[in-house]
Amino acid sequence: MATTVVQMTTEQLQALIESVRLAATSSASSAAPATVHSKGSFTNCTTRFGGQRDHDAVEEFITSIVTYKEIESISAEDALKGLSLLFYGMASTWWQGVRKEAKTWADAISLIREHFSPTKPAYQIYLEIFEEKQSDQTAIDTFVCQKRALLAQLPDNRHDEETELDFVYGLLNIKYRKAILRQDIKSFRELLENGRIIEHNNLESEEVHAGPVRGAKNTKRCTHCNFRGHTFEECRKRKSARGNDN
Structure with a gap:
């Protein structure tokens, strides 16, 4: 059987390829479902603001x-x-x-x-920064966070971290400054890491010292009623008996 050879020019071949591509694209578009883009809004946002000046x-x-x-x-x-x-x-x-x-x-x-939240003048921010030192009850994380928040309110990033560390370090409770030398810390991260270690050690030390005291209290025995937890002088049973005798 004779074979028929179809000869095409380059332009005809390109036109054929383009027509096949367009047909395939059209078929895929008609088969795919239409995508609906929802319009974003604050309807489901749970954040609210009541007007507090803070x-x-x-x-x-x-x-x-x-x-x-x-x-x-x-x-x-x-x-x-x-x-x-x-x-x-x-x-x-x-x-x-x-x-x-x-x-x-x-x-x-x-x-x-x-x-x-109007911008505060720099002098007022400085007053708030140095107004209060760290108390015995304030954790170092809380204290440093509060002071850095105030420093962030200063205009134009006025101080580098080294200077800010000087400010905050001088306000730390003496128990931290005794254990952490200023020249040994180069960042707030290092200050916090060392401060947490001090707090952990102090807490552990307090628990160790408190243990024997609590144990001693529980071993008290009343010589009147023979019950633990109070002394002869504190015994309610003895006092009640004395009252009845009178």
């Missing part, structure tokens, strides 16, 4: 909603529209009065900070 509370609120906006892919326009859902109390009343001033999402964030 720097930490304000920053926590802003960080939370900014993160939620990014995770849910909420547009800046939709975020601005839905911001009122996150306010209650005084904050809700305040927003009704200033919302026209917020033309963008960035404007809204700035307004929240300006009204509820």
Whole structure:
């Protein structure tokens, strides 16, 4: 049987390949289900703000909603529209009065900070930093965290970590400064690690010393009723018997 040979030019071959590719793409598109992209909003966001004038509370609120906006892919326009859902109390009343001033999402964030957490002058922040030293009851993690939060409020990253360490170290309780030499620590991480070791050792030492005292108390025996836990002078049974005799 004779074989028929079909000859095609390069242009004809390319046109044939392109037509086959388009047909395959069209078939795949018609078979695939349509993807529906949901419109992100703050409807399911659980973060709320009531208008407290507290720097930490304000920053926590802003960080939370900014993160939620990014995770849910909420547009800046939709975020601005839905911001009122996150306010209650005084904050809700305040927003009704200033919302026209917020033309963008960035404007809204700035307004929240300006009204509820205005920037403190540097001298006031320094006063708060050095106002209080570490007490015996305050854990080193808590104390360092509080002081670093204040240092972070200083404008323009005013001090490097070495200088900030000098500030905080001088405010530490003497029990830490006795055990940790300033020249031996180069970062807050090292300071905290050493401080936790000191706290653990002090706690263990207190438990060791407290053990025998608690044991001695439990071994007291009353010579009147022969029960443990109190002495002859403390015995209620003896006192009651004496009262009846009178």
